[in-house]
Structures are given as C-alpha cells and as structure tokens.
Amino acid sequence: MSFVALDRxxxxxxxxxxxxxxxAELWDEIRRLKRDKRAFLPAHNYQVPEVxxxxxxxxxxxxLAVRARDLGPEQAALVVFCGVRFMAEGCYTLAxxxxxxxxxxxxxxxxxxVDAADVAERQEFLRAAGRRFATMTYVNTYADVKALxxxxxxxxxxxxxxxxLGVPDILFVPDxxxxxxxxxxxxRTYxxxxxxxxxxxxxYAEMIEPLIREGEKQGLVGNVFAWEGACHVHHQMSLEDIARIRRDDPGATVIVHGEVRPELQRAADAVLSTSQMAKYVDAHPEQxxxxxxxxxxxxxxxELDHPEKQFYKPCRLCRYMKATDLESVYRTLRDEPPEKRITVPEDVRAGAARAMLKMIELA
Ligand code: SF4
Structure with missing residues (x-):
C-alpha cells in the first residue's frame, strides 16, 4: 500500500x-529526508494509513526487523521504526x-x-520440578526477556x-x-x-498436575506452560463478535489472530498472523x-488494497500503535532526537540476538 493516493x-x-x-506536505518532506539521509522507514501493519x-x-x-538487518550501509544509514518499542529494540538487536x-x-x-525476574523464577520452578523444557518468547517482548x-x-x-526444540515441554512467554x-x-497439553x-x-503445581497426567493418558507429546500475558486489543474480542457476523452474513470468511482467546480460535475459519492474513486475502480472489x-x-x-472486497469491522484499535502519527515520524527523521534513539545494553542485546537468530535458523 506504499503508494496509496491521498484522495483515496x-x-x-x-x-x-x-x-x-x-x-501531502509531510509526505514530500519525509521522502526528501529519506533520500538525503539514506533513512529506512519500516511500518507495522497496524500503523495509521498515512504512515x-x-x-x-x-x-x-x-x-521488518529482518528487512532492516539485511540492508547494507550504503542502502540505509539509519532507521525510523514506525511501530512500538519492542519492534525498534528487535531492529537494533539484529543490526x-x-x-x-x-x-x-x-x-x-x-x-x-513482562518482568524478566518473574520469567527466571518460573524457569527455576520448572527445573526444580524436573521438567525437560525450553523457553520460547514471542517477539512481542523486550530484549531482557528475549535474552532468557x-x-x-x-x-x-x-x-x-x-x-x-527437541524437548517435550515449552515455557511459552508471554501470550x-x-x-x-x-x-x-x-x-501438547495446554x-x-x-x-x-x-x-x-x-x-500452580496443584492446578497443572492433573492436566499433565490427563495429557499423558491421551498420548500427547509434552506440555505448553502458558505465561499469564495477553494483548489487551485481542483479548477483549469475544465470541459474540464472531456469532454476529455468522448470523448477519454466513458466507463471510472469519479470520482471527493467534492472540485472541482459544474459543474464538476454535470458532474462526482460520487463525493467522497479520502478514498471513494479507497473503490469504491476496490468494483468494473468489472470497x-x-x-x-x-x-x-x-x-x-x-480495504485500501482490495476495494472490490467487503470487510466487516469487528476489529479494535491499539492505542500504542496509534501513538505514532505522520508529524512525529517527520520530526524524528528531521531531528534524530537522542531520547528517541533505541538501544539495549550490549550483554542483553547479545542474549536477545542469540534467541532471535535461533528463530531465524529454525523457521
Ligand atoms: S498491545 Fe498493541 S502493540 Fe502490543 S501486541 Fe497488542 S496490538 Fe500489538
């Protein structure tokens, strides 16, 4: 959607x-500054359309982080990341x-x-319980948690x-x-x-032990120990959001993000990441x-990419994603304010980079 016209x-x-x-003026200025400074401007799928x-x-x-990492110094001398802080951290971590x-x-x-000390405590609990586990962290975490x-x-x-990962159990942080x-x-047993x-x-042990035994009886290969995090945007969506669509238009395709509650995942036609959603719509012209x-x-x-299709809007807004507007992008690119430069202490960055590179290797 990079070249969507202003009148649209x-x-x-x-x-x-x-x-x-x-x-229009800000777009011109941003494009000029990008050229002059060799700046790279990635934007998350949730940013406002003019960004x-x-x-x-x-x-x-x-x-976005991988694209920024793969740019040579002659292609990009700096990055202005239009997203949220953990994304900018991830971009810095890789380059x-x-x-x-x-x-x-x-x-x-x-x-x-998520407090990294709490994650370390949970890992210690699982070690003490004799579990063979690996810790997986969603990219939606800060570097100190990734490093663990x-x-x-x-x-x-x-x-x-x-x-x-070669182990039966997974400690999954934070979603x-x-x-x-x-x-x-x-x-695996959830x-x-x-x-x-x-x-x-x-x-906690009293709560999960019967579930672990039940999963073993069913022949499941291990367990996923869920962390107590949730995205406030996706977690507030309800089954009624899907039921209403099914009632009003039974032919509509219902797609949910993996961050919605399990009962919504079960009620949807597909559970996809944001990029997979965009690819799915591209790949299904008949829907x-x-x-x-x-x-x-x-x-x-x-909607802007596919004006021929109809999109119902049981979606929600994320106030953090909407904190970035075109004026703030322009001023940041123009002034490069030191307080907006995102860094991570080197020992933490190295640990987070190891976990991110492991993901790239395995994915
Ligand atoms: S709170 Fe906002 S930025 Fe965080 S996962 Fe949810 S939608 Fe994304």
Whole structure:
C-alpha cells in the first residue's frame, strides 16, 4: 500500500479533507529526508494509513526487523521504526551498528510488559520440578526477556519452532492465547497460566498436575506452560463478535489472530498472523467478504488494497500503535532526537540476538 493516493485516504475517511494539504506536505518532506539521509522507514501493519503510505516496507514486526538487518550501509544509514518499542529494540538487536529511532516514546505494548525476574523464577520452578523444557518468547517482548529464552518466535512460526526444540515441554512467554495455538498444533497439553502477579508454586503445581497426567493418558507429546500475558486489543474480542457476523452474513470468511482467546480460535475459519492474513486475502480472489479480528490498522490496509472486497469491522484499535502519527515520524527523521534513539545494553542485546537468530535458523 506504499503508494496509496491521498484522495483515496480522504474519500475513505482516513484523513480529514482539511488535513490533506498538510499530509501531502509531510509526505514530500519525509521522502526528501529519506533520500538525503539514506533513512529506512519500516511500518507495522497496524500503523495509521498515512504512515504506512510513506513507509519503505509494511509488514509484521519480525519481517521488518529482518528487512532492516539485511540492508547494507550504503542502502540505509539509519532507521525510523514506525511501530512500538519492542519492534525498534528487535531492529537494533539484529543490526546494532545502525541508529534506530522510535517516533513516539508512548508506543509501548501491554503484552510486552513482562518482568524478566518473574520469567527466571518460573524457569527455576520448572527445573526444580524436573521438567525437560525450553523457553520460547514471542517477539512481542523486550530484549531482557528475549535474552532468557532458547528461541524467539512469531505468531506464524511458533508451532514450527516448538516442534524443533527437541524437548517435550515449552515455557511459552508471554501470550497465553498463542500458547494455546502452539499446544494444539504440536499435540501438547495446554497448561493455563496462573492469575497475573499471583504465581504461587504449590497452588500452580496443584492446578497443572492433573492436566499433565490427563495429557499423558491421551498420548500427547509434552506440555505448553502458558505465561499469564495477553494483548489487551485481542483479548477483549469475544465470541459474540464472531456469532454476529455468522448470523448477519454466513458466507463471510472469519479470520482471527493467534492472540485472541482459544474459543474464538476454535470458532474462526482460520487463525493467522497479520502478514498471513494479507497473503490469504491476496490468494483468494473468489472470497469477497471477510471479518478479520485483529487491530484495525491491518483491516484498513486490506480495504485500501482490495476495494472490490467487503470487510466487516469487528476489529479494535491499539492505542500504542496509534501513538505514532505522520508529524512525529517527520520530526524524528528531521531531528534524530537522542531520547528517541533505541538501544539495549550490549550483554542483553547479545542474549536477545542469540534467541532471535535461533528463530531465524529454525523457521
Ligand atoms: S496490538 Fe497488542 S501486541 Fe500489538 S502493540 Fe498493541 S498491545 Fe502490543
């Protein structure tokens, strides 16, 4: 959608008409600065359309970090990452020689807020219980948590990576709903998480032990110990969102993100990552009506890419993704403010890079 015309954004109600001249001016200035500074501008699928429209590439967090890593110094001298902080950290982690800037310091993530000390405690619990386990962390984490893990994963490759780690048990951090998807696809028992901030080893053991025994009886290959995290955007979606679509238009294809609750995953036609959703719509010209349950930014992008199709909107907005606007992108690119430069202490970065590279190797 990189070259979407401004009049389409105005007609679609994405940019108010009165603001169109300023958007055009900012696009020109951003393009000029990108050329002059050899800057690379990746944008996540959930960014507002006027930011996606001026980006060099639009995709999911992992694709964007790998694209930035693979650019030679002659192609990009700096990166302005239009996404949230853990994504900019991931970009820096894979290519620390290149400055990475984040346009809004309010662009955080409810899912990524995990205390590394709590993860270390859970690992110690599993070791003490004699479990043969690997720790997998979703890319939606900060570098200190990534550094504690055996491999990172994305929503599209999580099951494939879990299958290749060579141990029966997986501690899956931080998304409990994606953990369910991994358990289902890899024939492991899904072990629900404790309540947030209420991990008590004995109570937790009492809760999971009957489930582990039941899974063994069924011949499952191991267990997925789910962490107690969830994305506030996807976790608030409900079965009623899907039921309403099924009632109103039984022919519509319902696609959900792996971060929605398990009961929604079971009720959907497909469970996909954001990039897989875009590819799915491209690959199915015969399907004309969709309900896509994820952040609305992706749905807006699909509407602009496929004006011939109809998209129902049970989607939700992420306030962190919407913290970045065109003005903040422009000012960051122009001024390169030191406080917006994202770095990670080298020992932490090296550990996080190891886990990210393991994912690339296994995926
Ligand atoms: S949509 Fe969810 S996972 Fe993505 S940045 Fe927002 S809070 Fe985090």
């Amino acid at each position: 954004l105005v007609r679609g109600g994405h940019v108010p008409e009165a603001e169109a001249p300023r958007v 996606q429209a001026v980006a060099d590439v639009v995709g999911d967090s992992f694709e 620390p020689e290149r400055p990475v800037y984040l346009p809004s310091l309010e662009a955080l993530c409810s899912l990524a807020e 893990s055996d491999s990172c994963c994305t929503s599209s490759n999580a099951a494939r990576i879990a299958d290749q 409990q709903n994606l953990a369910y998807q991994v358990a289902l696809k890899t024939r 072990l629900p998480p404790p309540e947030p901030h209420k991990f008590h080893p004995r109570e 004309t009506r969709y309900a896509i349950l994820t952040e609305c930014g992706l749905v807006v992008r699909l």
